[in-house]
Amino acid sequence: MGILTAAVGVGAVAGSLGALTLVGSRRLAAVAGIGVALWGLPLTLSGVFPYEPAVLALMCVIGAGNALVDVGVFSLPTRLVPEALLARAFGAFESLVAVTVALGALGAPPVIDLLGIRGALVVLGLVAPTVVVLSWRRLRAVDASIAHRDTEVGVLNTVSIFRPLPLPAIDELAIHVRHAHVAAGEEVFRQGDDGDRFYVIDNGEADMIGDGRLIRTMSPGDSFGEIALIRDTRRTATVRARTPLELHTLDRRHFVPAVTGYRSSAREAETVAHDRLRTFTPAGQTAA
Secondary structure: OOOHHHHHHHHHHHHHHHHHHHHHOOOOHHHHHHHHHHHHHHHHHHOOOOOHHHHHHHHHHHHHHHHHHHHHHHHHHHHHHHHHHHHHHHHHHHHHHHHHHHHHHHHHHHHHHHHHHHHHHHHHHHHHHHHHHHHHHHHHHHHHHHHHHHHHHHHHHHOOOOOOOHHHHHHHHHOOEEEEEOOOOOOEEEEOOOOOEEEEEEEEOEEEEEEEEEEEEOOOEEEEEEHHHHHEEEEEOEEEEOEEEEEEEEHHHHHHHHHHHHHHHHHOOOOOHHHHHOOOOOOOOOOO
16 A cells, blocks of 8 residues: 555656646646546556556556646636635535545445455546546536636736736636727717726727817727726716727726725726826816
8 A cells, every 4th residue: 555655646746747837728627627537547447457567557647637636626716716705615625525535435345345346446436537528518618718718817917007916806807807899989988977997998099088188099908997986086088989999898896896905906096096187187176
């Protein structure tokens, strides 16, 4: 047993080193699924080929699979679960691990009595890869949703207000990004309107107009609409599409808690608002 456990450890070290190549991967769910399959398949093969060199090599594979599972299982929740619920999610996961290990320990002896050691290895080893095969479409769907969200994360990371936010907060905020199209000549909003959304230009150009005069022309990557949200006031200027506009948008109920929930981002947002109002302050208002 000591030698078998050591072989698992050797595989875990090798798998951990190999996992470094997965940094930045958008296939974490698939990687975790492959790791789960590698927990079980080597057991089945050990029952089929009960020879010491083969079994030791297969135990190494189990160790490598364990490393892949850890990469996926401990990375995915931080991207899929709201930050406020993350501790509960990991607590539930660890509880589930303890319960299923206990069930496996209770279930193995009767299966060995029924099928023998080799038969039990073959049958029980097939459970994990079978579950992965049945879940593969769902795992791919999870990876596809994360890949789509990475595009939104990339957009948010270009906005100075969001740069101080930790990655889990950015990731959660990206879930709520929506898209809007505005035809050339149409107004995104008008000076004096209630503020309900924040905008980032994906494609096209827009003019910001205050008190009837052009303040600036905005292009892809520029953002606007934050002043009315963080200062709880009406729109301080009109934004009109100079060309057809493609916009990324965030509504007030997601934008405000994310920005004001962290001191660094709240301070950055106030700096941006102050600088914008210093460039142009609507009649009757002050930049302070």
